[in-house]
Amino acid sequence: MTLTPQRRLLILVVGVLLLAGLGTWSVLSAADRAAEENAPRAGGPAYTSGKVRLDEPGRRVFRSTAAGPRRDRLVSVPATAPENATRTASPVACLRFHAATGTGVCLQSTRTLGRPSYRALVLDAELRTRRAYALAGVPSRARVSPSGHLAAWTVFVKGESYSSSFFSTRTSILDTRTWRLVPSLEEFAITLDGRAYHNADVNFWGVTFAADDDTFYATLSTRDQTYLVRGSLTARTVTTLAENVECPSLSPDETRVAYKKRVLGKTALWREHVLDLRTSKSTALAERRSVDDQAVWLDDRTVAYALPATEDDDRAGGENVWTVPADGTGTPRVLLEDAAAPPR
Template sequence: MTPVRRLLILAVGVLLLGGVGAWSVLSAADRADEENRPRPGGPAFAAGAVDLDRPGRLVFRNTAAGPQRDRLVSVPAKGATGAVRTASDVSCVRFHAAAGTGVCLQETKVLGRPAYRAQILDAELRTLKSYPLAGIPSRARVSPSGRLAAWTVFVKGESYGSAFFSTRTAILDTRDWKLAANLEEFAITLDGRSYRNQDVNFWGVTFAPDDDTFYATLATGEQTYLVRGSVRARSVTTLARNVECPSLSPDGTRVAYKKRVLGRTALWREHVMDLRTLKSTPLTERRSVDDQAVWLDDRTLAYALPADTRPHSEDVWTVPADGTGAPALLLQDAQAPPPAKR
């Protein structure tokens, strides 16, 4: 090959690479512009303060396209559907709050690459503490008193439905800032026997009012379990199988959870389990709910489902917790909110 031909091939290669690079940059810019462009007919926003302690208000992550995407917003609990949203300047990819304490899992950039952190917020959304996260945020919960916070991240994989994933779940005491960074270090009693295995994963913590007892999902040996745990004793005990993302009812007697089912139209179905009898009731929501539901009150559950016609957005639905009734739309372009303060 002559030197001139080599130079021509090199020049063509440089032009092609430049074209690919330019196309990638433009495509990324187009996607970013699309996400920052409010959609016609989307929710309306207003400036104002978002306060976690304000009675009668729902606070949640907004998922509508536009400049307020991922912001924490507030609407009246009554008439929430279609209400004008008061938008804060705090952005989260996962959020939960109780008794004036919030946990906000955020995505940031470090040297141009995604990085994640957990922010503990006060009632006025000011950051009290910040903790780096080992992976992609998945679940977040605060105990009823606001004292304990928990979060789960994916350290491998990005979905509970994928064949290969690994999680890390932490519990934080906001009084002394003592952090149990990995529940996999807790002692496990499985089916009445002490258990330890390298494939153990935990996710979906939910707290009892005593600021010690919690429930969560334990996965091991291709099986998932509902576990009851103690923060002080650093231990968990299995209660039932095929339970994921539990959520404890306000009266402490039941857990809502997603149960893996066989079928062409659903991967998980939402159930409610009586903790005294371990008897479960399937709910009337038949779509696959990949969420940790929240109890709006002792009778009503809320959960997020992907929006049918709006990519990268979710809608919040409610359903009675006793297996009756029918699902109803609560919020468009939102993640399921914690219950409003009364």
């Protein structure tokens, strides 16, 4: 069929109209998706897209646990009155996260050749990736030193919970100034009860750092017992300090450690405690529910931790951040709903 100039013009006009319609549909669909992502779930937090920085004064950055497209994203809210504030959401998603002084560590899930895999990202203040490291197992704990110069992470190499009889952990420490990596704390020399100690069943988890960028505290597990250890990166040693201590968190003044203590009872597996490093006195906190988290200190008087939402909560399946006084007084209160514990 011969195309006359009129037919060619008609085909061109129809093509332009189709392309214009397709473009309009794409723009409207994208707008609808953005509106759906930013719209608050019934009873849940509201979101807006924007820039999230780790060093922005007056704001807290944490991992959102709200169901939906923002789950596990890093978000920020004002540090004062954060409860009902609209959350600024970043595109970065983490299974575990911690940050200090503009440095963040994000433990992520990815897929390699169709299989799940995991990696640790070292982030700068603008959430840009500085370095990435493959992880040997499922992310468990993450910490950054107060200076931002050191990062630590723990993964489960076997099993997925502390209750498993077959779990094994691997804890690594990274110097973000030199990128020197300690692949496993099991390389360090152990002093247990004043004597050199070696055992194939040794596991470490839950590192927390002092301000000198050398001293750290962690949990050591061996022969069905857990210990608080103090370690030195330069000396490559750890020394036991106390028994039945898990997931320690050093206070800002470095005089106390918040930790979870395994207890026997019908209502709790772990109770949150604070150990005074000067006197070795341990104080049970007012939170009586089982806390399976590495707490953070909001200041020298207040400890924060995450608890699963209950079946009576319309956010069941997520987590809420609670706070409690560090001296054993007071009562727990909710700081943030649909959230994992924020960095101090």
